[in-house]
Amino acid sequence: MSHAINNLLTAMADDALIQGHRNSEWTGLGPVMEEDIAFSSMAQDKIGHAWALYRILQEDLGGSDPDHFAFLRNEKDYRCCHLAEQPNGEYDFSLLRHFLFDHAEAVRYGRLEQSTFAPLQPLARKLKGEIKYHLLHANAWVSQLCRAGDESYARMQAALNRCFPLALGLFEPQEGEEELMAAGVYPGEKALQAEWLDRIYNILSPAGLNLPGVEAVTPAYGGRRGYHTEYLQPLLDEMGAVFRTDPEAIW
Amino acid sequence: MYGGGYIFDEPNKRQLKDEQLHDDPEKLAAFEARIARGEKIEPGDWMPSEYRRQLIRLIEQHAHSEIIGALPEGTWITRAPGFKRKLALIAKVQDEIGHGQLLYNAAETLGKSREAMINDLLSGKSKYSNVFNYPAETWADVTVIGFLIDAAAIVNQVANAKGSYGPYCRALERICYEESFHLKQGHDAFIELATGTPAQRAMLQDALNRWWQPIMHFFGPPDKSSVHSEKLMQWKVKMASNDEMRNQFLDTYVPKIWELGLSLPDPALRKNDSTGKWEFSDPDWELFKKVINGGGPCNKERLNVRKWAEEHGRWVRKALMHPGEKITAPAA
Amino acid sequence: MENNQSLDPRVNRLQLSISGDPVVVRDGENWNVFEVFHQEKRGAHHEHVGCVHAPNAQLALVFAKEQFGRRKKCVNLWVVRSADILAFNTEDEDMFANNLEKTYRDASGFKVMEKINRYKKSGKE
Numbered sequence A: 001m002s003h004a005i006n007n008l009l010t011a012m013a014d015d016a017l018i019q020g021h022r023n024s025e026w027t028g029l030g031p032v033m034e035e036d037i038a039f040s041s042m043a044q045d046k047i048g049h050a051w052a053l054y055r056i057l058q059e060d061l062g063g064s065d066p067d068h069f070a071f072l073r074n075e076k077d078y079r080c081c082h083l084a085e086q087p088n089g090e091y092d093f094s095l096l097r098h099f100l101f102d103h104a105e106a107v108r109y110g111r112l113e114q115s116t117f118a119p120l121q122p123l124a125r126k127l128k129g130e131i132k133y134h135l136l137h138a139n140a141w142v143s144q145l146c147r148a149g150d151e152s153y154a155r156m157q158a159a160l161n162r163c164f165p166l167a168l169g170l171f172e173p174q175e176g177e178e179e180l181m182a183a184g185v186y187p188g189e190k191a192l193q194a195e196w197l198d199r200i201y202n203i204l205s206p207a208g209l210n211l212p213g214v215e216a217v218t219p220a221y222g223g224r225r226g227y228h229t230e231y232l233q234p235l236l237d238e239m240g241a242v243f244r245t246d247p248e249a250i251w
Numbered sequence B: 001m002y003g004g005g006y007i008f009d010e011p012n013k014r015q016l017k018d019e020q021l022h023d024d025p026e027k028l029a030a031f032e033a034r035i036a037r038g039e040k041i042e043p044g045d046w047m048p049s050e051y052r053r054q055l056i057r058l059i060e061q062h063a064h065s066e067i068i069g070a071l072p073e074g075t076w077i078t079r080a081p082g083f084k085r086k087l088a089l090i091a092k093v094q095d096e097i098g099h100g101q102l103l104y105n106a107a108e109t110l111g112k113s114r115e116a117m118i119n120d121l122l123s124g125k126s127k128y129s130n131v132f133n134y135p136a137e138t139w140a141d142v143t144v145i146g147f148l149i150d151a152a153a154i155v156n157q158v159a160n161a162k163g164s165y166g167p168y169c170r171a172l173e174r175i176c177y178e179e180s181f182h183l184k185q186g187h188d189a190f191i192e193l194a195t196g197t198p199a200q201r202a203m204l205q206d207a208l209n210r211w212w213q214p215i216m217h218f219f220g221p222p223d224k225s226s227v228h229s230e231k232l233m234q235w236k237v238k239m240a241s242n243d244e245m246r247n248q249f250l251d252t253y254v255p256k257i258w259e260l261g262l263s264l265p266d267p268a269l270r271k272n273d274s275t276g277k278w279e280f281s282d283p284d285w286e287l288f289k290k291v292i293n294g295g296g297p298c299n300k301e302r303l304n305v306r307k308w309a310e311e312h313g314r315w316v317r318k319a320l321m322h323p324g325e326k327i328t329a330p331a332a
Numbered sequence C: 001m002e003n004n005q006s007l008d009p010r011v012n013r014l015q016l017s018i019s020g021d022p023v024v025v026r027d028g029e030n031w032n033v034f035e036v037f038h039q040e041k042r043g044a045h046h047e048h049v050g051c052v053h054a055p056n057a058q059l060a061l062v063f064a065k066e067q068f069g070r071r072k073k074c075v076n077l078w079v080v081r082s083a084d085i086l087a088f089n090t091e092d093e094d095m096f097a098n099n100l101e102k103t104y105r106d107a108s109g110f111k112v113m114e115k116i117n118r119y120k121k122s123g124k125e
Helices: A002-024 A033-061 A066-072 A091-112 A120-146 A150-171 A177-182 A189-204 A232-239 A241-245 B018-022 B025-036 B049-074 B083-108 B114-123 B139-160 B166-194 B198-218 B230-234 B242-258 B285-295 B299-319 C009-014 C057-069 C090-096 C112-124
Strands: B270-272 B277-279 C032-039 C046-054 C076-081
Touching (some): A002 A033, A002 A091, A002 A232, A033 A066, A033 A091, A033 A120, A033 B083, A033 C046, A066 B083, A091 A120, A091 A189, A091 B299, A120 A150, A120 A189, A120 C057, A232 A241, B049 B114, B083 B166, B166 C046, B198 B242, B198 B285
């Protein structure tokens, strides 16, 4: 059982870490100062979520030091999905990814408030307010940009088409998932995905965007088993660049 | 974060024209009396056009310095070692953007739009602090910037916060509060390297050596070579002379560097106990001018990155803009 | 940076244009201005803390939350279009000038104890 919980938490933490990193790259480069500040805060929140999960792995499941675990593993040992790994590209892609990712987080943490794995409950409650703001931000942007002229609408639809199969990778079946469901740790990826699809449909449809059918696309799976896109390794090299020069030193 | 070394108008232009001072002697007298009483000037008040012009210039350069200042440290956002340093660095760079936002708003109350200021930055017409035209080569550079450049900026900003223009003072009050976090996190990271492994110490010493001259440049040319701007002092636009601020910085921070057993690349640097003033070798002021005029190692990249951000953010701004809408300046 | 390689890996991913063409931001592209009011705790007044540029009130509030509520205590924020603020001209400050003299509006203008003491004193005599 602890092996399965380990898998789940590592996947969640790695998603948040890599997504937070990507979003943090916008700090100082955003489309307008006010948005730059908001997006940076949410990037910090994500990295903070990852840190909190790595600490649970360390304190409750006998894992290693969060800094070492987060920044010094081999690529194969990361469990993040391919959505988070993609480079930022244009702001449309980053915004849509943020929208899909944060709704997934909201669904997941919402369910974890009732998890039988005790350390997850207080964490889920603690992050609730932060995630609520992330959704307010994402929903406002997506809804407004879809109603803001042809170019803006076309960009949002194109970004959705590109992000959607990648985002399904957020719900790639986890090893040991049935065991966790039976024990009441969480309801399993399938149930989370269904709830997520409902939620995003309720925002995207009034905004006039066409949500591709789940059956019509190939979900970007592999991340949960350690198979990653070409973009992860260079990012990991960067993230650990200073740390790796002397992992024993204090920075 | 960053003030210091502002480029006021060239000396020949700086001579205040008679008609600017005497267009309405009664109003000018009331304005100057208000400042002399220690009261603040607010956006709707009558003010001499030269006061308005120099303030826009000052606040605008300060704002540009913040958003350009986000770039050298931003260099290390993806590589910052460990969670704590990484989050602190992102939060700090974010604050610089936040400071830029506050300062552009303050300048807008004087009648220049944010768009016009950004355009003047991109075209090179308006300057920013020279120090950000140098590269952050290693992680140690981030700690030197966070500790010493922010410290220098605080000296400058605390002085400016006592100035006469209300909106600028209010922005600076908030900025100075956040700078105290910057300085502390910078000092902490700096000390970690200074007290760490031999390789960490060497990295820090190397960064100090490279940044010392830009830091000495930070407060601008010595008072003796710059035309006295007595009017700007009287109007509380300029609050302290370059030499005074440089001396105050050296007095507070050189001991904090030396106490860690680090050296500074200036054998002449010492405090003269009889005068209480610091002595140092004259930094290369020709280089200072060259960098201001675009000849620094990173001038081109800094502006190109800003241009990228403006260009690639345009569709977002344009999609939600309301053409023809009357744009209002901030109220205060 | 002659080879256009930056020390910042983020910047290298941006693929900066080296054309040197001027970039011009159009008037109004940074949207309109909203004043922001911050409430530190329940029961306290909302106090003016600054402003944000935003295309509408909804995004103004989203922006204000991080620009003015990311540090220190905050329980709520208001945003209002700067254009909707009505204020006195600063030269009309003299309308308020005699406030402090109008002691009949103020508790300090009424010396009750003096009168009581005078009465008590007079009764004893």
